[in-house]
Amino acid sequence: xxxxxxxxxxxLTYKDQQVSIEINCPGARDYTKMSYPVKYGLFSRIETPExxxxxxxxxxxxxxxxxxxxxxxPSEWLKRTMGDDWVYYSTxxxxxxxxxxxxxxxxxxxxxxxxxxxxxxxxxxEVAKIxxxxxxxLSKIEVNTPSLPAKAAQWLGSIKQVLPEDLARKAKKLFAIxxxxxxxxxxxxxxxxxxxxxxxxxxxxxxxxxxxxxxxKKVFQERTRQDIRNQIIAxxxxxxxxxxxxxxxxLGEHDALNAPMDLILYAARTAHxxxxxxxxxxxxxxxxxxxxxxxxxxxxxxxxxxxxRLPFHTxxxxxxxxxxxxxxxxxxxxxxxxxxxRAFEKMQAINQKFARVEMTGNFVMDRGLSxxxxxxxxxxxxxxxxxxxPKGSVYLSPLKFGSPSREVLFDFYHLKTQSRLxxxxxxxxxx
Numbered sequence: 001x002x003x004x005x006x007x008x009x010x011x012l013t014y015k016d017q018q019v020s021i022e023i024n025c026p027g028a029r030d031y032t033k034m035s036y037p038v039k040y041g042l043f044s045r046i047e048t049p050e051x052x053x054x055x056x057x058x059x060x061x062x063x064x065x066x067x068x069x070x071x072x073x074p075s076e077w078l079k080r081t082m083g084d085d086w087v088y089y090s091t092x093x094x095x096x097x098x099x100x101x102x103x104x105x106x107x108x109x110x111x112x113x114x115x116x117x118x119x120x121x122x123x124x125x126e127v128a129k130i131x132x133x134x135x136x137x138l139s140k141i142e143v144n145t146p147s148l149p150a151k152a153a154q155w156l157g158s159i160k161q162v163l164p165e166d167l168a169r170k171a172k173k174l175f176a177i178x179x180x181x182x183x184x185x186x187x188x189x190x191x192x193x194x195x196x197x198x199x200x201x202x203x204x205x206x207x208x209x210x211x212x213x214x215x216x217k218k219v220f221q222e223r224t225r226q227d228i229r230n231q232i233i234a235x236x237x238x239x240x241x242x243x244x245x246x247x248x249x250x251l252g253e254h255d256a257l258n259a260p261m262d263l264i265l266y267a268a269r270t271a272h273x274x275x276x277x278x279x280x281x282x283x284x285x286x287x288x289x290x291x292x293x294x295x296x297x298x299x300x301x302x303x304x305x306x307x308x309r310l311p312f313h314t315x316x317x318x319x320x321x322x323x324x325x326x327x328x329x330x331x332x333x334x335x336x337x338x339x340x341x342r343a344f345e346k347m348q349a350i351n352q353k354f355a356r357v358e359m360t361g362n363f364v365m366d367r368g369l370s371x372x373x374x375x376x377x378x379x380x381x382x383x384x385x386x387x388x389x390p391k392g393s394v395y396l397s398p399l400k401f402g403s404p405s406r407e408v409l410f411d412f413y414h415l416k417t418q419s420r421l422x423x424x425x426x427x428x429x430x431x
Contacts, residue, residue, distance in 0.1 A: 005279070009042055014152045019143055020047040021152045029283050031192055035104045037075050037089075039063065040193065041245030041281050044155060048141060053134070057241040059158045060167060064134055070126045076105075078130060081194065082239075083181065083431040084171035085110055086131055088121040100412070102393070102424045103190055112402040113428045116409045135164055170238070174431075177234045179203065182252055182431035186288045187395045187424070188315035188360055192248040196288060197239065197275065198431055199231055201267045205254035206292050209321070211331035211364065211399060222259045228267050232274045243275060247282035250289065250431075257291025257316060261303045264289075268310055277311070287312035292319060293335050293343040296359075308354040317395075318343060320361045323376035327369055331399075337376065344380050351392040358391055362426055365415075366399040367408060374415070381419040388420045395426035 012023040027039040043062060045054045054063040065077045072090065079087045091097070092106040100117060108118045121127050130137070139160055143153070175181045178200040189196055204218030236243060249271050256264060268287055272278070277285045287310070291299075296318055307314045322328050323344070325337045347359035363377050381394050396412055398405075416423045 012149060012151055014143075014148055016143070016145065016147070018048060019141060021045070021143075021156065023152065023155055029281060031282075031284075033098070033102070033104060035098075037077060037105075040195070041242075043245075044159075046138075046141065046156070046159070051130070051137060053138060053159075055159050056245065058239075059155075059162050060170075060242070061134060061138075061159070061162070064130050066126045066130060068126055070124065072121065072124070076121075078127065080167070081431065082171065082174055084167050085430070086122075087429075088127060090118065090121060092117060099416070100409070100425050101190070101427060102422070107194075107427060107429060109427075109429060111430070114398040114401050115427045116398055116404050116412070116425060117427075118404070135160075174198075174235075174238060177231050177238065178252065180253070182250065184254075185250060185429055185431060186290055186315065186317040186360075187362070187426045188317055188358070188393070189248070189250065189288050189429075191315070192286050192288075194429060194431075195246060196248045196250040196286075196431070197235055197246055197271070198250045198252055199228060199235070199267055199271055200252045201228055201256050201263055202259045203253055206258060206294060207334055209319075209331060209333045211321075211333070218253075220255065220258065222263060225263065225266055228263070229270060229274075232271050236275055239275075244279065244281050246275070247277050247280040247284065248286035248288065249275075251287070252289070254290050255292045255295055256289035257299060257318075258295035261300050261306070264303065265306055265310070268307075268312060272311055285312045287314040289316055290319065291316050293339050296343045296346055297339065304350050304354055304357050308356045310356075312356070314357045316357070316359050318347060318359060318361045320344060321364050322369075322373050323380055324370070324373045327364075327373040327376075330369075331364060341380065344384070347392060348385070351389070358393075360393045360395065362395045362397050364399050365396040365408065365412065367405075367411065368399075378415070378418055381421050381423065385420040390422065393422040393424060394419060395424055397426040397428070401428075 009024040014021045022045045025043055025045055027041050027043060032038060043054050043056055050067055052065045053061055056062045061080055063077050063079050076090050088108040089105040090108055097106045098104050106118055108121050110122060178198050182198045185194060200223060202222045204220040206220055251267055320340050321333050323337045323340045350357060350359050398408060412425060
């Protein structure tokens with residue numbers, strides 16, 4: 001976005017002893033890894049002695065923080081997603097968090113997940129107050145002074161008109177457009193702070209693995225081009241004025257790589273064009289999707305070359321889970337260890353060949369799994385690679401949900417020191 005375009009979003013600041021209003025704050029344009037809070041895109045902010053609320057270009061609340069003494073840390077904040085979830089971003093001690101998940105801030109989620117880290121911020125009175133009463137708190141903010149600019153007064157009225165019920169309805173409409181809620185996002189979506197636009201190009205998955213707690217039971221079926229275009233047009237209208245703050249899409253559901261090559265490319269190109277990513281405030285468009293082992297092994301080699309030529313950086317996450325046959329049988333994944341090893345080899349070749357395509361993989365981890373599982377995984381992430389590589393992250397996904405464990409976390413760190421690929425914990429996060 002150039003300076004002429006930014007002129008369409010003129011900044012305005014008003015401040016008195018009780019309230020501060022900043023309209024059209026220019027946040028960061030690139031998603032970065034920083035040890036201090038980074039806010040992205042164009043947004044507006046209101047601050048009082050008690051709280052800070054931030055809003056997107058549709059006047060919908062986006063971030064919130066209490067300034068009361070009970071708030072854990074001034075660098076921690078709440079973020080509301082398009083799915084109408086609240087995520088509490090905690091520092092977690094910084095160093096331990098970035099080593100574990102690749103980010104400086106730990107997302108604490110309202111729903112049960114497989115995270116080994118984090119506390120219980122949603123149980124604190126300060127967080128609970130904002131979650132339950134943010135609109136009441138907002139509605140009580142009054143600025144009755146002749147010095148308040150008319151534009152600021154209009155903006156204040158507009159943000160008060162967006163009710164919690166409106167946000168819940170909008171989330172349901174988002175899910176209806178694609179057919180369902182995205183119950184799990186690729187771990188690579190952390191590179192876009194999970195600010196993605198979901199487009200379903202296929203339903204269901206191939207395997208229906210017994211261990212999986214987040215995928216549905218739908219039969220694998222691809223969508224039509226017309227259905228995909230209809231989704232994109234509807235999403236464009238739903239995101240409205242705030243669309244300019246997005247530059248990433250997620251092709252769902254659970255195995256988009258198994259869809260025909262032409263359908264994948266059609267969805268990506270159409271989304272980029274119709275959603276106006278060339279004019280986005282955010283730079284470096286991102287494309288995310290999942291793939292299965294069989295989908296990767298059967299994929300036309302031309303697909304990765306063509307993805308590499310798209311105006312996206314593409315991350316494809318493959319569910320490997322284990323390179324040990326007994327473990328695969330135990331978790332109910334109907335593939336062989338031989339296939340997993342072949343898929344891993346193909347992933348490394350793709351990562352070496354294409355600069356704008358990155359293949360990442362998932363393995364399960366649990367203290368109840370055999371040593372053979374661990375050794376087979378290490379043979380891939382260390383034994384088959386002769387030097388460390390910065391590309392092609394490996395994510396370890398704890399099998400248990402809602403069971404933080406220092407012992408399993410210790411196991412993770414031990415494995416991480418041995419891997420020649422970047423290795424992180426996979427925290428299951430939904431849209």
